[in-house]
Amino acid sequence: MSNKEITTVSIPTQLAEKLKKRIEGTGFTSLSGYVVYILRQVISSVEMDERKKNEKEAFSEEDEKRVKERLRSLGYLD
Amino acid sequence: MKKVFLFGIDGAPPELVFGKWLEHLPNIRKLMESGAYARLNSTIPPSTIVAWNSMISGKDTSEIGVFSYTYVDDEGRSRLVNSHNIKCRLIWDILKEHGKESIALYVPLSYPAKPIKGLMVTDFLTPDVDSNCTYPESLKEKIKTMKNTDIFFDVAVGLAGHKGLEIDVLIEKTYEMTEMQIELLKDVLANEKWDFLMAVMIGTDRLQHMLWNHFDETHRRFVNNSQHKNALRDYYVYLDKKLGELLELLDKDTTVIVASDHGMIKQEGKININNWLIKEGYLFLKEGIDLSEKKRFSRELIDVEKTVAYGGGAYNARVYLNKKKLGKDYKKIREEMIKKLRNIPDDKGNNLDTSVYKAEEIYKDSSNPECPDLTVYFDDLRWASNPDLGQHGIYSWYTAVGADSAGHSRQGCFVISGKGIKSKGKIGDIDIRQVLPTILKLLEVKCPSDIDVNPVEVF
Numbered sequence: 001m002s003n004k005e006i007t008t009v010s011i012p013t014q015l016a017e018k019l020k021k022r023i024e025g026t027g028f029t030s031l032s033g034y035v036v037y038i039l040r041q042v043i044s045s046v047e048m049d050e051r052k053k054n055e056k057e058a059f060s061e062e063d064e065k066r067v068k069e070r071l072r073s074l075g076y077l078d
Numbered sequence: 079m080k081k082v083f084l085f086g087i088d089g090a091p092p093e094l095v096f097g098k099w100l101e102h103l104p105n106i107r108k109l110m111e112s113g114a115y116a117r118l119n120s121t122i123p124p125s126t127i128v129a130w131n132s133m134i135s136g137k138d139t140s141e142i143g144v145f146s147y148t149y150v151d152d153e154g155r156s157r158l159v160n161s162h163n164i165k166c167r168l169i170w171d172i173l174k175e176h177g178k179e180s181i182a183l184y185v186p187l188s189y190p191a192k193p194i195k196g197l198m199v200t201d202f203l204t205p206d207v208d209s210n211c212t213y214p215e216s217l218k219e220k221i222k223t224m225k226n227t228d229i230f231f232d233v234a235v236g237l238a239g240h241k242g243l244e245i246d247v248l249i250e251k252t253y254e255m256t257e258m259q260i261e262l263l264k265d266v267l268a269n270e271k272w273d274f275l276m277a278v279m280i281g282t283d284r285l286q287h288m289l290w291n292h293f294d295e296t297h298r299r300f301v302n303n304s305q306h307k308n309a310l311r312d313y314y315v316y317l318d319k320k321l322g323e324l325l326e327l328l329d330k331d332t333t334v335i336v337a338s339d340h341g342m343i344k345q346e347g348k349i350n351i352n353n354w355l356i357k358e359g360y361l362f363l364k365e366g367i368d369l370s371e372k373k374r375f376s377r378e379l380i381d382v383e384k385t386v387a388y389g390g391g392a393y394n395a396r397v398y399l400n401k402k403k404l405g406k407d408y409k410k411i412r413e414e415m416i417k418k419l420r421n422i423p424d425d426k427g428n429n430l431d432t433s434v435y436k437a438e439e440i441y442k443d444s445s446n447p448e449c450p451d452l453t454v455y456f457d458d459l460r461w462a463s464n465p466d467l468g469q470h471g472i473y474s475w476y477t478a479v480g481a482d483s484a485g486h487s488r489q490g491c492f493v494i495s496g497k498g499i500k501s502k503g504k505i506g507d508i509d510i511r512q513v514l515p516t517i518l519k520l521l522e523v524k525c526p527s528d529i530d531v532n533p534v535e536v537f
Contacts (some may be wrong), residue, residue, distance in 0.1 A: 002225055031415050051162055056151055058160035058190050063205035071203075075287065075462075075482050076126075076392055077147050 011035070079273070081332040082496075082517050085321055086278035088126060088186075089286055091341035092117045092491045095314070102315050105322040106493060109334060110503070113495025114536045117507045122342070122440050122453055123394040124340035124486045127159065127187040127203075129510060130278060131471050133167040133339065134185070136514035136529040140441035141166050144187065144446045146390065160203065161188050167526075169514055170194040173274055177525045181266055183277035184231070184259060186339075196267060202232035202280050220265065225257045233284050248288060249309055252281045253316070260320050268327050273521055278339075279317060283312050286342045290484035297344045299475075299483060315503070332497025333520050337513065343487035347475050348464035349422060349456050351397070354472045358418060360387040363467075375465040386411060387451075393485040395463030396450035412436070412451060419454055425473045430457035442530075453504035494536055501536040508534050 019038075020031055028034040059067065071077040087095075089164055100107055109115075121132045121139050127147065128139050139145060143165035151157045164187065170180035173195070180196040182188060188198035190210035198213040199221070207227045212218040221230055233251045247484065256279060263277045288386075291297040293311070319338040325334065352375050355361035362384035380388055386403060389395045397415070405412055416434045435453040437444035456463065462485050464474050492508055498520060506518040515525045525533075 052152060054162035055160065056157065058162055059158055059205065063209065064158050067203055068207055070232065071147055074234055
């Protein structure tokens with residue numbers, strides 16, 4: 001990875017110490033690696049929740065009923 | 079400045095466009111002669127909403143994450159898919175990163191509209207013009223000035239259902255819809271800034287499902303001397319003329335692609351997949367379910383304790399196995415089922431040319447719970463799948479909603495013409511996913527590393 005693809009962020013020392021303690025036994029060899037892992041997990045879970053929310057809210061109940069009927073009439077729906 | 083215009087014709091079959099009707103389609107023919115053309119292998123299954131998105135993402139069905147028009151949400155309810163169900167990046171997401179502008183008109187599964195760098199008008203799944211159907215929202219004002227906005231997105235809207243329509247009315251309304259769609263397309267093509275413009279015409283698909291048996295003499299429900307014998311061909315002639323008008327508006331550096339997402343094939347009938355699974359002892363329904371009348375299949379009807387498999391699907395069949403129940407017997411039972419599915423004959427006892435695909439053989443990621451264990455093309459899609467219950471036996475000609483005279487087939491069309499296209503005339507079959515890297519190459523945009531396919535060999 002080139003330097004351009006890495007940036008530096010600051011976290012409180014106390015939090016860093018807390019995380020260091022948690023690294024033991026995880027297989028991670030650096031604090032940065034562990035922090036990246038945690039952030040990716042968090043962001044992926046947030047994105048998943050957002051996507052699920054968007055999926056569910058895309059159609060109002062009435063709209064969904066109407067479009068489903070249309071698709072049935074086309075033979076597209078099971 | 080290099081630009082790409084993709085004119086999508088939903089379900090245009092190569093047998094008609096490149097063959098039987100080509101002499102009537104001068105503009106498509108001109109593009110085929112000045113550039114290159116190929117048969118395009120669609121997604122599995124060749125479903126409209128999946129295939130177009132594969133074409134503009136370079137991804138397979140499983141990576142897109144959409145297998146049919148419905149999905150089960152986290153509360154266990156069957157919901158209609160929408161643009162948020164698409165898990166991968168689409169071409170406008172990639173082009174945006176390179177500062178390029180896109181216009182996306184009527185691209186299947188684009189509802190609700192998403193903010194892109196450019197403009198978007200959503201597809202046939204759009205509820206109505208008051209919904210979230212354009213980006214930016216102000217664009218919908220143009221649609222609202224048109225004379226019949228009810229059918230702007232789909233001719234099947236608000237009418238007695240597509241198959242309940244008189245054919246005359248269906249044809250008339252399809253032209254009306256297309257006129258409005260082309261009017262907006264011409265407007266944005268000529269007056270807005272874009273590097274990539276894509277528009278998908280759905281009228282062909284809507285007419286093909288209904289009109290196939292009016293011209294195909296080999297169809298078992300062929301209508302002899304039908305007054306609609308040439309109606310579908312005439313619509314293609316009309317679309318070709320409109321394409322010619324659009325080409326006139328393009329500058330010389332624009333590469334033109336004409337493509338379809340899948341082809342079309344006459345439909346002989348339907349295999350009642352769940353009746354067959356019941357007969358073979360794979361599917362058990364809860365006690366007390368009345369099958370004396372036609373009934374739409376739903377998962378709630380299943381006796382989960384006893385059931386090994388259930389089916390879904392419209393043109394192809396999707397079969398889901400109960401992995402929990404089968405445990406280590408999963409593979410054995412699946413093999414046994416494949417053999418039996420391949421041996422289902424037609425209603426007259428003739429062999430069918432049936433293909434059965436296992437999830438892991440055709441998909442990159444088969445872990446999605448919506449991913450069927452088996453995908454079945456009965457007689458290479460000449461026989462459709464009918465999941466309804468209460469039908470007598472394993473064959474039917476109508477579903478609960480009516481009959482189709484044609485279904486989707488495996489191959490669509492691909493034509494490309496422009497300055498950078500070196501190949502001329504017919505080239506070998508292409509994979510639908512190759513369209514994305516081809517467009518990126520034309521626009522001099524680096525293809526993302528997660529795309530597994532190469533551009534079409536025309537450069």
